[in-house]
Amino acid sequence: MKIYIYAILVLLVTATSCRKYVEITQPGIRTPKYKTDYRYLLDNAQIFEGSYSFPILSGDDTEYTDPNQQNSITSISASVYTWSDIYVPETAGDVDWEKLYNIIYNCNAVLDGVLTSEGGSDAMKKQLYAEALVHRANCYLTLINLYAKQYNATTAATDLGVPLLLTPDLFANLKRAPVSTVYSQILDDLKHSVAALPAVPDYNIRPSKAASYALLAKTYLNLRDFNNAGLYADSTLKIQNTLLDLKNYSATPGTIPKRLSDPEIILSKIVNGSFTGIPISANALNILGTNDLRYTLFTRDGSAFFPSFNGRANWRYRLNGESVIQTGLSVPEVMLTKAECLARQGDVAGAITIVNTLRKKRFLATNYADITAADANVALKVVVDEREREFAGRGFRWFDQRRLNYDASFAVTKTRVFKGNTYTLEPSSNRYVYPIGQKYILLNPEIQQNPR
Numbered sequence: 001m002k003i004y005i006y007a008i009l010v011l012l013v014t015a016t017s018c019r020k021y022v023e024i025t026q027p028g029i030r031t032p033k034y035k036t037d038y039r040y041l042l043d044n045a046q047i048f049e050g051s052y053s054f055p056i057l058s059g060d061d062t063e064y065t066d067p068n069q070q071n072s073i074t075s076i077s078a079s080v081y082t083w084s085d086i087y088v089p090e091t092a093g094d095v096d097w098e099k100l101y102n103i104i105y106n107c108n109a110v111l112d113g114v115l116t117s118e119g120g121s122d123a124m125k126k127q128l129y130a131e132a133l134v135h136r137a138n139c140y141l142t143l144i145n146l147y148a149k150q151y152n153a154t155t156a157a158t159d160l161g162v163p164l165l166l167t168p169d170l171f172a173n174l175k176r177a178p179v180s181t182v183y184s185q186i187l188d189d190l191k192h193s194v195a196a197l198p199a200v201p202d203y204n205i206r207p208s209k210a211a212s213y214a215l216l217a218k219t220y221l222n223l224r225d226f227n228n229a230g231l232y233a234d235s236t237l238k239i240q241n242t243l244l245d246l247k248n249y250s251a252t253p254g255t256i257p258k259r260l261s262d263p264e265i266i267l268s269k270i271v272n273g274s275f276t277g278i279p280i281s282a283n284a285l286n287i288l289g290t291n292d293l294r295y296t297l298f299t300r301d302g303s304a305f306f307p308s309f310n311g312r313a314n315w316r317y318r319l320n321g322e323s324v325i326q327t328g329l330s331v332p333e334v335m336l337t338k339a340e341c342l343a344r345q346g347d348v349a350g351a352i353t354i355v356n357t358l359r360k361k362r363f364l365a366t367n368y369a370d371i372t373a374a375d376a377n378v379a380l381k382v383v384v385d386e387r388e389r390e391f392a393g394r395g396f397r398w399f400d401q402r403r404l405n406y407d408a409s410f411a412v413t414k415t416r417v418f419k420g421n422t423y424t425l426e427p428s429s430n431r432y433v434y435p436i437g438q439k440y441i442l443l444n445p446e447i448q449q450n451p452r
Contacts, residue, residue, distance in 0.1 A: 032113055032117065034117055034118050034119045035114065035117045035119045035120030035125055036119060037117065038113070038117060038125075038128050041106060042110060042135075043205070048135055049270050050272050051100075051269040051271060051327040051328070052096045052142055052271065053095055053096055053271050053272040053395075054087070054146070054395075055146070055396075055397075056275065056393065056398075057077055057081045058081065058398050058434075059400075059401060060281060060283070060284075060397060061281050061283075061388060062279060062393065062397075063279055063280070063281035063284075063311070064279055065279070065310065065417075066309035066310045068307060068309055069279065069302075070418055070419055071419075082416070082418050082421075083423060083431040085435065085452045086435055086438065087434065087437070088437045088439075090437075090442060092439070093439065095272050097147070099272045100139045100142055103139050104139050105165070107132040107133075107135050108132075108136070108165065110128060110129070110132040111129060111133070114128045115129055123196070126196040127196050127197060130192070130193035130194075130195075130197045130207070130212075131197070131206060131207045134189070134197075134211055134215065135207065136189055137185075137215060137219075138269070140162070141218065141219055144161055144162055144186075145402065146433075146434045147433065147450065148160060148161045148162055148450075149432075149433055150222075150402045151183060151222055153223075153224075155179075156178065156180035156183070157178050157179075159178060159179040159180075160176045160178070160179070161177045161178050161179040162177065163177065164181060174440075174446050174447050175447070176447060176448055183219065183223060187216070190216050193207070193212045194209055197209045199239050200239060204259070204265045204328075208239075208266070208267070209239060210236050210239040210266050211266050211267040214232070214233075214236040214267070215267075215329060216228075217229045217235075217334060217337050217338075218333070220232060221337050221340070221341075224403075226340070226344045226345060227345075229337055230337075230338055230342065230345070233334050233341065234338065236266070236334045237331070240266055240331060242263040242264065243263075243332065243357075243358065244262070246293040246294070246297060247364055250296070250297065250364060253319055254319065256297075256320050258320050259324065259326055263331075265330050266328065266329040266331065266334070267328045267329045268328045269327045270327060271394075271395070274323070275325070276306065276307075277305035277309065277314075278313050278325075279309065280299060280312055280313060284388055284392050284397075285299075287389060288388075288389050288392060292363060293362050293363060293364065294390070294392070297315075297316075297319065298316035298392075299314060299315050299392075299393075300312065300315040314392065314394070316393070316394075325394055326394065327394055327396075332358055332390050333390075333396075335354050335357070335358055336354070336355070336383055339352075339354040339383045340383045340384075340387075342379075343376055343380040343383050348373050348376055348379045351373070351376075351379045351380075351382070352370075352372065352373050352379055355382055355383060356370050356371060358386065362389075362390075377409065381409070384400065384410065388400075401414070402432050405432065413426055413427065430450065431452065435449065435452060
């Protein structure tokens with residue numbers, strides 16, 4: 001069967017007849033032969049640091065209310081924002097689908113050849129193999145939470161997942177694997193990666209033990225296995241637990257560390273493409289509060305952007321001149337995963353202690369006060385709200401909305417008004433699953449579309 005993936009691979013693809021099925025940029029003509037070839041490939045941040053873009057628009061922490069801004073966003077962005085039937089026309093590509101499968105293709109090329117490459121130690125080859133496993137697992141965890149139903153233990157064996165490609169085969173069958181099968185592969189990749197990885201990486205674009213453990217915690221959180229999610233969060237935080245103290249940057253915000261030197265980042269991933277302004281919703285701003293340094297440092301009035309708009313928007317990605325939105329695994333995310341697991345297990349004090357440990361780094365001393373919770377339900381709400389504060393405008397909220405639909409207190413109807421029309425998203429709606437790009441289905445009829 002045909003496969004259509006945009007692959008950017010630093011090697012020669014010998015089967016030139018594949019060109020009509022796949023777009024491949026070939027900047028070099030030498031087939032990977034040495035261990036160093038694979039090291040260079042895995043260090044190509046333009047490939048491996050990519051993640052997603054659409055969740056930034058579909059999550060309810062983003063809100064386009066200014067008519068001028070509504071008119072300025074692209075038709076694809078507007079479709080994602082309004083949870084439309086189709087996101088991309090058949091003549092266009094889905095940047096998230098293509099980016100993630102591009103990374104997977106390159107991971108599979110590494111897995112296929114690195115262990116038999118020349119030069120270097122066996123230990124280093126195994127490390128590169130393990131890094132590719134982590135990158136691949138991260139891609140599949142993102143894909144399964146964009147283009148498939150949220151994991152449900154009673155239906156996961158039959159719910160359609162995503163094409164599960166495990167070899168660099170340009171003619172692989174693209175029939176969608178069940179959700180349960182994709183999750184099993186993610187867990188298998190991660191568990192096989194740990195032994196060969198260093199505890200922490202030389203550079204945070206490289207996977208490490210901390211990253212593998214953090215991704216296992218995130219995976220089990222989506223599986224609603226809160227015991228294992230908490231245990232892997234513990235394993236992560238034993239290795240990497242440094243938080244930035246935002247008080248140290250309140251007077252000089254431009255000096256906040258860039259992503260490659262940020263001690264909070266466990267595995268750097270960034271949003272695909274660029275955004276000129278991500279307006280934060282009124283509800284998210286209300287949860288954040290104006291005394292929080294994440295408000296004063298990481299958001300700005302719409303007049304600071306071009307074109308300007310009414311409202312307030314994410315400024316974190318422009319604070320130190322990098323202009324990239326960080327979506328990768330981080331210490332705060334792992335801490336809040338652990339706090340959520342404790343809250344769900346009835347350990348109110350333990351959950352709130354973790355949240356307050358984080359919050360102490362997010363306020364000036366004069367504005368800080370501990371949060372308290374009377375019971376486990378309140379503690380869980382505290383954790384969820386803290387996630388919204390910490391990750392506002394970065395796409396995390398969309399993934400949280402999906403998984404929290406299984407909790408009655410969080411499963412609420414979402415509405416938004418765009419160009420005079422009201423759009424509604426019900427908790428059980430099929431629109432919590434992204435439509436697969438029509439182009440890929442036309443070229444590969446074995447791919448089944450998601451119902452709308």
